[in-house]
Amino acid sequence: MGISERKERERAEREQRIIVAARMLAERDGWASVTVRRLAQEIEYSQPVLYAHFENRDAIVGAVALEGFAELGPALRASVARDATPAEAIEAVATAYLEFAFERPALYEAMFVLPSGLRFAKSDTPQVLRDGFGAMMAVVEPFCADPEIATESFWAALHGLAELERHGRIRAAFRGERVKYIVSIFANVS
Known part of the structure; x- marks a missing residue:
């Protein structure tokens, strides 16, 4: 060497x-x-x-966030059983996403809340971000004509639930019921 x-x-x-x-x-x-x-x-x-x-703290947060995305995509994909129905798959991903947010709160914050310098939905978006989005889109796609818009909405709904629950704004005891509700909305999208 x-x-x-x-x-x-x-x-x-x-x-x-x-x-x-x-x-x-x-x-x-x-x-x-x-x-x-x-x-x-x-x-x-x-x-x-x-x-x-x-360059600065935001760049450090961005590097941590990239590690988080490298963990999130595979966790979402692994949550789906091989023989899952489309509705079971979307529920598994929704549940895995929320579990990720609650089990790794600082990492989740770096990924989705703090300034990180990462660019989403751009030509230079890092591949690990695309992979995480792709894991969500794979389970949303069977239900809609425009999977990108539907996936963005699915992600936004999950992120909103995660942030509201993380900060005690909604009751944690009803997470499962909220996931089922979100699934019912997206499983009936046309």
Whole structure:
């Protein structure tokens, strides 16, 4: 291995340490605690080293969000049983999406709430974002003529439910009933 390969490997390792530390701090203390200064202390590098990897905090949040999308897409796809009916598939994805939001609140916040610099629905949208959207569209598509619009609406409904429940605005005990209601709406879309 040459010097340039070693330096690139070390750079990638430092970048991953920053991402892991940001995610850990956010999960433990919330995103308000994740600052460049605090991350530098956490991983024992200077702030300029962090800035050499990430332009700003939003870029760090974006890197964490990308990891989240790399986890979300496969989780949504894995939630659908091989022999599931279309209605069962859409319900499984809706349930898996909400479980993801509640089991990984800091990660979900990075993905869908905080400024991250990520661009959705654009020509330069990262593939992992497209994959997550594709996992949702795969279960919505059997029910509609315009699967992109329907998937955006399905996603918006799930995100709204997640955020309202995460912040105690709706009753958590009725999550299953809300999922069934959402499924009934989308399973009857034309």
